[in-house]
Amino acid sequence: MAGTIDITSAEADDRDTDRAIDACPTEAIYRGVDGNLRLDRGRCILCGRCPLIAPHTFTWRYGSDVAGFTRRSIVVGEHVETEETLREVRADLAARVRRLRRSVHLRHIDTGSDGSDEWEVQALTNPVYDLHRLGLFFTASPRHADILLVTGLGAHGMTAALRATFDAMPDPIVVIATGVDAISGGIVGTGYAVSGGIGGLLDVDVWVPGSPASPFAILHGILLALDRLPDRTETRR
Numbered sequence: 001m002a003g004t005i006d007i008t009s010a011e012a013d014d015r016d017t018d019r020a021i022d023a024c025p026t027e028a029i030y031r032g033v034d035g036n037l038r039l040d041r042g043r044c045i046l047c048g049r050c051p052l053i054a055p056h057t058f059t060w061r062y063g064s065d066v067a068g069f070t071r072r073s074i075v076v077g078e079h080v081e082t083e084e085t086l087r088e089v090r091a092d093l094a095a096r097v098r099r100l101r102r103s104v105h106l107r108h109i110d111t112g113s114d115g116s117d118e119w120e121v122q123a124l125t126n127p128v129y130d131l132h133r134l135g136l137f138f139t140a141s142p143r144h145a146d147i148l149l150v151t152g153l154g155a156h157g158m159t160a161a162l163r164a165t166f167d168a169m170p171d172p173i174v175v176i177a178t179g180v181d182a183i184s185g186g187i188v189g190t191g192y193a194v195s196g197g198i199g200g201l202l203d204v205d206v207w208v209p210g211s212p213a214s215p216f217a218i219l220h221g222i223l224l225a226l227d228r229l230p231d232r233t234e235t236r237r
């Protein structure tokens with residue numbers, strides 16, 4: 001779905017909020033060292049329990065602009081990175097993708113998922129989302145690809161294939177982790193057969209939360225990576 005969970009009161013300290021923390025199946029909500037709440041969208045599987053248990057603390061937010069340039073930037077309540085740091089990350093990525101211009105090719109790779117993320121990726125080419133109108137195309141060959149769109153929780157059996165695909169791509173390579181499985185391993189997390197996401201396998205440029213990430217959220221992540229969206233940190237100044 002095109003939505004995410006927000007914290008309405010970071011300092012909430014009551015029994016309902018504690019119950020919501022206990023009920024979260026992926027430990028996506030927790031208290032930081034400052035005692036304030038954090039909500040890790042990279043781990044949230046959107047089960048909907050926290051807004052039901054503590055509606056004064058957690059709420060649904062509808063919209064697709066959930067992607068971020070860093071792992072920390074998709075943790076609600078985390079203020080480790082300044083806007084300046086994020087602008088630097090964005091400028092670095094923008095410099096890398098500048099020469100891609102208006103025709104960009106994506107290689108999608110599933111590193112072990114339940115298939116839901118793949119349905120959403122596939123939907124990008126239908127007439128509703130119509131990826132092609134933006135000059136974006138899927139390609140079967142990594143040698144023709146500019147963006148590596150990765151879904152799945154980084155199964156060990158797919159590690160070599162993921163690396164081989166990445167190594168076969170020409171520079172500049174942009175890596176997008178799509179969905180909480182690719183970001184953190186989702187409900188499975190880490191285990192004997194999985195890496196708990198692809199962050200430890202490749203350098204990720206854009207993180208797209210969601211379980212699964214909606215087509216518009218994926219599109220937002222791709223356009224963010226290609227520097228085709230306004231810098232909201234600029235417009236806030």
Ligand code: SF4
Nearest residue numbers: 024044045047048050
């Ligand atoms: S909606 Fe997300 S944060 Fe809330 S309980 Fe479910 S998984 Fe945890």
